[in-house]
Amino acid sequence: MTVRIAAFARIGEILRSGTLELSLPGGATAGAAWQSLCASFAQLAPLRASTRLVINGALADDGTPLHDGDELALLPPFGGG
Amino acid sequence: MGRPESLDDSDAPSMQRVEVEQIPTNSTPMVADLRRYSRHLLMPEVGLDGQRRLGRARVLVVGAGGLGSPVLQYLAAAGVGRIGIVDDDTVDVTNLQRQVIYAQPDVGRPKAATAARRVVDLNPHVAVDAYPVRLDAGNARDLVRAYDVVVDATDTFGARYLINDACRLEGKPDIYGSIFRFDGQVSVFGPDGPCYRCLFPQPPPEGTVPTCAEGGVLGVLAGLVGTWQANEALKLILGIGTALVGRLLLIDALSGRTREVGFESDPSCALHGAHATIDAVVPMPDAPTAQPPRGIVELDAAQLDAYLAEHPESYVLDVREPHESALGPAPRGVALPASVLMAHVKELDSAREYVVACRVGVKSAWALGQLEDAGFRRLKHLRGGLLAYAVARPEFEFF
Structure with a gap:
């Protein structure tokens, strides 16, 4: 299945794009999607604890299952003001 | 949520401990x-x-x-x-x-x-x-x-x-x-x-x-x-x-x-969840800082020119992104932006000594960890980054 990744701020920079398509095995969870991204973008790994996973606009956990066509947003806090 | 309470006539706040x-x-x-x-x-x-x-x-x-x-x-x-x-x-x-x-x-x-x-x-x-x-x-x-x-x-x-x-x-x-x-x-x-x-x-x-x-x-x-x-x-x-x-x-x-x-109230919120642990305003514990790996020698910006003069075999590995490099060139620099560092790491000579530098010393700390994992052993870190190096140098645009 394919999910659309939406990335914000620093995470978007690490992924070198605000959006990308990610292919995952059927039944994969949000946490598995994060791990899959970390395998390609090592700078992501230290940001997991401070990043919220958001599926189709609703907060999710590592264990939340993804479905084909879902949007998974990776949302860090911003510090600037 | 309703209106904030205590919208009574404005009184000067009574500040005991705060300069006002x-x-x-x-x-x-x-x-x-x-x-x-x-x-x-x-x-x-x-x-x-x-x-x-x-x-x-x-x-x-x-x-x-x-x-x-x-x-x-x-x-x-x-x-x-x-x-x-x-x-x-x-x-x-x-x-x-x-x-x-x-x-x-x-x-x-x-x-x-x-x-x-x-x-x-x-x-x-x-x-x-x-x-x-x-x-x-x-x-x-x-x-x-x-x-x-x-x-x-x-x-x-x-x-x-x-x-x-x-x-x-x-x-x-x-x-x-x-x-x-x-x-x-x-x-x-x-x-x-x-x-x-x-x-x-x-x-x-x-x-x-x-x-x-x-x-x-x-x-x-x-x-x-x-x-x-x-x-x-x-x-x-x-x-x-x-x-x-x-x-x-x-x-x-x-x-x-x-x-x-x-988003909803988190039942496990440390401030107001079922087992809240915060009942007073306390300083936030310092978040772990992006540090270079243990054992990496750090150079201060003021030392860099002298160090390079004494070590002609050393290069500065400049991991700034291209838009950051507009600040000015790294001395004896090899440019390889952090965003593509690991994709191009094989273009570097792991036997050579590199002083790893970025703009402020954060991305470079991350890069040092990646390079160490990739087998580089002769690494040093420019503490404070090229911004600190640029302060005293008129040839750099300082921003």
Whole structure:
């Protein structure tokens, strides 16, 4: 299945794009999607604890299952003001 | 969420431990100048009652920078009766690109008092308390207690958690805004609803989220987000509309799109969950800093030229991104941006000695870990990055 990744701020920079398509095995969870991204973008790994996973606009956990066509947003806090 | 409580006639906050400069004004608790507020009075959602509510309201704005500038100007223009301004900084020329409450002659002046005078110039009926201090665990609750609504216009994660906790413990709404480059976030953490910790239980590791000073920010984005915060503050005071409670608004200035993420109170929230562990405002423990791996020798910027002169076989591995390299060239530099470092790592000679450097020393610390894992053994780190190196060098553009 394919999910659309939406990335914000620093995470978007690490992924070198605000959006990308990610292919995952059927039944994969949000946490598995994060791990899959970390395998390609090592700078992501230290940001997991401070990043919220958001599926189709609703907060999710590592264990939340993804479905084909879902949007998974990776949302860090911003510090600037 | 209802209106903030205790919108009684404005009294000077009784600050025991906080230095405060009260700016003389013509403030009265009543609406003193009806013509000024004509366009408010014409709307039934505000009207004379609403304008009086604004005149009795007390708002604390923490941070008089990019977000604080529009917040302060719109609250003052709207006739909020008393405004507190907390900021211990002075105006720097790099602030003027977005901190529109200041003007060129203000460079070097203290922000709290300068912004306070601008507020009084805008609306002499507003009473202003300027606090030229840093909000900390010792003063946060006293400051927050004296106001009805608090606006978080700060620029550090530590301050954001402090404000969140102090507001929750004092039963005050916290109007949150934050910005990064082209992206903004706005939400309202009410005394009863979900809080900042429900949304982001942990701050990111120190150094992994660049500040405006490190990562840059579009000036007008601060205006967009701060203006949105001012709107939420006015709505709360007036008791109109729907507050951004349990809703995180995301503003993308590049795409021109906004989106919303809903969130609820976290039953495990450390501040107000079933097993809450926070019952006082305490300093945030320092988040782990992005450090180079253990055992890596660090060079100070002042040592770099001498070191390179003594070690002709050494190169500076410059992991800045191309737009950052516009600052100036690294001495004896090999450029390989961090974003593509591992894709091109085989182009480097792992037997050679590299002094790894970036703009401020954060990305380079990360790069050192990656290079060590890839088998590089002769690595050094430029502490403070090329920005520190550039300070004393006229050939560098310093920004």
